[in-house]
Every structure is written in C-alpha cells, then in structure tokens.
Amino acid sequence: MLPNPFLPKHFCAAPLLFISAVWFSACGGGNPMSPPPPPNPVPAISSVTPSSVTAGASATTVTVNGSGFIQSSTVQWNQSSRATTFISSTELQITLTATDLAIAGTAQVAVVNTAPGGGTSSPAAFTINNPTPQVSGISPSTVTTAGGGSTVTVTGSGFVSTSSVTWNGTARATTYVSAAQLQFTLQASDVAAGGSAQVSVSNPAPGGGAASPTQITIVYPLPIINSLNPPAVAAGGPALTLTINGTGFAPTSVVQYNGVARATSYVNSTTVPLENLEISERMGVIFPS
Template sequence: MSARSALACCFAAVVLALGGCDSSGTPDDPADAALFDGGGLDTGKPTPKPDASDGGVIDPDLAEVPELTGVSPQSAKVGSVGPSVIVTGKKFVARTVVQLDGAVLATTYISPTELRATIPTGKLTAVGQLRISVGTAPPGGGASQSLLFDVVNPAPILTAISNPSPPSAPLGSPDTKITVTGADFAAGAKVSFDGLELVTTFKADSSLDAMVPAAKLTKAGTYDVVVKNPAPGGGTSTPIVFTVTNPTVMLTSVSPNNAEINSPATTITLGGTGFLPASSVSFNGVKLAAVTFVSGTQLNAQVPATSLVTVGDFPVVVT
C-alpha cells in the first residue's frame, strides 16, 4: 500500500467512525453536518443565518430602504460656490449615496443617520429648486423620498449713489437719472426712491441705473433710496439718503430794465438760474401777483401801473 492509499484509508476510517457516509461522501447524519461545513469556526465572513420564511439564508449585506429627514443648509445663493451639505435620516449604510436631481454625488458616510456631500457650483447658476435624495444599491436598499434645496437671490448691498455726486438735485428738477453701486444686485433688481419703485436698468451685479421722475423732486427734503432684489431670497438693502435742495437763485438780467413814469402795467422778463415754479418776484419790496415760470432760467412778471408813478431806481428780487 502506498503512502497516499494509507492516508485515504485513515480519512475514510475517521468519517465512518463519526457516523458514516453515503455514496456521495456526504455525512448521512444531519448532526454531523456542522462538522462538515466548518463546525462553527471563524472563517472571516459572516455566517448566513436561517430565514424562517423560506428556509434559506439572509444576505449579511442586505440593506433597508434609506429614509431622508433633513438637509442642512437648505439653500444657497445663486452664483455662489457650492456648499457642503449634511444629510440626515435613517438606515444609511456605507454604500448609501446622496443624489442631486438624480445624479450621484461624491458622498462621505458618517453614520447610519448622517451623510455628507458637496453641491456642485455648476448647479447654482440660476434661481430655482433642486431635489436631494439618498439611495442604497442592492442587495435590498432603494431610494428615499426627495427634499428640496433652494437656489435663491442674495440680499442686495447698496454702498453709494455714484451719480449725481453728491446725491442731490435742486427742487423742481426734471426727470433725473441716478446710478447706484454696491454688490449682489440680482437680475430684476429695482431701485426705490421714497417708496416709489423706479424704472431700473440692470448694468451689473454691482451697478444699476434708475430714473427719478420730476414729480418726486417738487419738495425740498431728504429721501431714502434702496435696492430690492426679487424672490426667492432677495430682500431690501439698507438706505442711502438723496437730498432735494432749494436751489441758489441768481438773477442776471431784467428786460426791459426801465419804463416811463406813469406807464401802464409792464411785463418784464427775468433771466438767471435756480428759478422754480414756486419762485416769487418782488418790485421795490412789493411781491408781484402776476409771475409766470418759464424755465429754471426764465421768469415773466408784470409790474402794475401803480408801481410806475415815481421816478427812481427800484430793486427787482427773485426768491
């Protein structure tokens, strides 16, 4: 008998002593099966456990459907750098991933209740809503419900009224264009003057033009100018003051500048600057009743005959 034959006979003898084999070499006593399949030794892999429902075994990698309960932060500003988000829920496993509008994001597994991922900057180029979900690949697993992530307009920052400079206009001015500067102006941003939303031209996220109508420049005083960004997000900037001033009046000419004594009522034309619709004209200290505003540089007034009965030089004053 060779050495190999002797070893085979010994092996067979041991098996028979334990209870015998059938013709296939499988133990014929169910109690011996444990010895055949490893006898409970640690093989480095989880031991499948019986499944009472079908007599089979449960896959140790089988995962439940993940549940998504929260995302933080829940929004980002349009045009910003994509933020890192913390995704919370239940039943996360190491292969669970975060999905954005169905696309898988690079995901860091923290715990069965927390994952982390980064929103791509390229997804923040326009205002809107994104859908965040989580998913676990088979075996088992599945996809969670979605939560919304908002891409919103920022709150505007107003730093200056760069034109006119200083930010003011004389009372009675015509429609006046103003330029405001700052940061985070959104498409659709509007300039507001004393609560009135102005016709606004978007030049850049740092500059807007707007037209203040003449009707808002008829009373001297200070008025708030703000920038408003539209929703979602958006908001109103802090105000900057615009001043409507009483102009400095300068009278440079009177025509005609003389009349004969005892003349009838005489109309005179006054030239200068800073004239307003509310300007008044005085002749020799007496306010004239008939004054017509022509422009900021011209007024017409009528001197009554009763003021032309004495020879002399008489002052004409505009206020």
C-alpha cells in the same frame, strides 16, 4: 490468505471495493442551498445640514442625515446625481459648487439606493436665500428739479439681478450692474418740486429684505432769464405787468427790480409775471434777477 473453513473449496474470496459518490451542483460550484442576498433598504432623509445658505456662497459641504444608507447610495441635487461620500448608514456628504449656490431659490435633495430593493427617498428642501442689501451711497446725491430723465447710480452690497430700487417706497425700473451697483432713471414727477426723497433697495424672498434708506436732495436750479415782455416801456407810464421768461423758476422764486425784491407770482418753471410794476425812472432799465 488462510483458507476459510466455512467456505466451499471452490469458492474464491475477492477483496471488497467501496465506492463513494460525490455530487456537484449543476450550476458550477455554488451552494444550491445558500439564500439570496437581502434587498437594499429604501433610504429616508431626516435632515440636511446646513439646510440653507446665502446666494453667492462659495463651495459648501452638505451633510445628509437619515437612515437606510449604503455604500452605493447616491445623493441627488435637483434630480442630478452628485459625487457622494458614505460616512455611515445614517450619514452621507456631498459638496455643492459655487454655481449650485449662485441664484436664490429652493433645491431638492434626495438619496437613491441601487437594486436589489433600494429606491429613492422623499426629497428634502435646501434653501438658497437672497442677501439683505446695503446702500452705501448714491450718485448724484443732489439733483435739480430739471433733473427728470437723469440716471442715478446706487452703490452698496448684496445686490442681485432681481434687486429693485425704491423711490419713497415705490419700486422703480432697475438696471443691475453688479453685486455692488444698481442704476435707475429719475422721472420728471420725482423732481417736480424741491425737497428730499428716500432711496432704498429691496431684494425678494427667499431671504432678501430692504436696505436702510439713503436721502437724495432735490434743489431748484439757478434761474436764467431769456426775455422780458414788454422789453421796454416809457418812464412815467401806467403800472403794468412785466412777464419774465426763462428757465429754472420755482414757486419760491422772487423777482428783484433794481435790487429790490418785489411781490412775485409763479406761473411755471419758465414764466414769472411781475404785476403792478411802475416805471418811474426816466429812461429806466429793468434788471430782474
């Protein structure tokens, strides 16, 4: 080094050393000036597609439309979290099982976003409708006036556990056998007289409805004579009233005497009096039928 003429002889020049300082975050590597992540939005549902199905449907994919959806959004079905597919910030999907859709009613669908922020949307309704029943047949389709207490089987489709058989528009106690079969019991008053009746099936709301009615025929049974009173009289005696006892008698029953129809009075299904009967044949025998 050349001597500096401007310095004293005894001054020793030394090289200068520059030291720069580096500051590190006490928290270990982060930038203390970075802002915190924004909070997750509160989700909102605008619609659910489909919004209803018929009870008994197979597994169904449901699309939830709305806003504020994120990758971690979860769809809830009646407050139970379901596996959720994120499509976009406005669309999510879940798959409902056949068990979810087995029974009619209304379910609640909601979307949950995790913290920070986040929250739960207002629920949207999802309706599971009862089917409209159909009647294809009844067995027996013909009953007698003595058929009170008999079981009638109704076959068809769309029957549910809450289906009700109606008899001329009046609901009857109904036994659910399957989605294709119901049973009910005839009351004595149902078959007190001959004629016909209308049998139908009704399903309650939601959905539901009534089936087109099917006719059941009520006939009088074959009459049976058990006894006559009196059982025998002398020929040529005064006119008398012959009481015929048995079963299956009807208001329209007619007594025949030796094959000839006679004016007949109806008392009940077990008694018919034959009035003003004259026994003219000696040792005559009466064969009413």
